[in-house]
Amino acid sequence: MNPLGANMNKTSVMAKFEEVLTLLRDSGATIIDNANYSAYDEINSPTALQNFVSPAEYKENIEKYLNNLEINPHNLHSLDDLIACTKSHPKEECPERDIESWESGESKDGIDGASDAAQADALIFPSIVSSDVPGLTGHPVITVPLGFMPRDTPIRHNARGNLVEEGPGVP
Known part of the structure; x- marks a missing residue:
């Protein structure tokens, strides 16, 4: 199942994300591309503890x-x-x-480290990623919705059964 929607792939998602960044730049925001959030891959790896937040x-x-x-x-x-x-x-x-x-x-490799190093007020993430560590910690982020689950997506709950992880129209 494609979590980006029926007609979206990673390349088109990143192109849309770049369009949003251009819009933000044109509106006066200073965008620092590729801020070094070096712990992102470690925190979100398949072997990382679920919901690890330092x-x-x-x-x-x-x-x-x-x-x-x-x-x-x-x-x-x-x-x-x-x-x-x-x-x-x-x-x-x-x-x-x-x-x-x-x-x-x-940890200096997380969001605080990335924000401090870039002297950023907020980090910008596609919505599919922003619910991870930034959403859990309440850090200032700008969420850019770039896709959604198709209408015929069956509802799937998390392991505890109390949250919807996938479903029709879920970003």
Whole structure:
């Protein structure tokens, strides 16, 4: 099944993506092509842990987010608070939904490293990729939808059965 739609292949998707980049440039955005997000392949490899996200990817942003909540029923203000809360609530399914990577060391090869090196305000990804690490960490990204599943695509749920991974019109 072609996740890019019936008439789209990788070459046409990249051509469309380049069209969007040109539009953004023409609108005044500074585009830095091929920012070095060196950990992308490692994080998204078939052998990588599912949903691996390093604290270096979101520690500062999660603290800003938590400290700006109008309603904060669990009084969370830091990554450490979030870790403790996740471990203590059965509905979080810890340790099955492992948070060990949250507690591990920092990485300079991820989104923060790419953003800092490029002095970027946001990274631009095709929608098929932006739900990976950038979507999980809440980093500022511009999502460019470049394809969708055909109308006759059967609905397929994730391994837990609580999210649709494929279905008609899913980007």
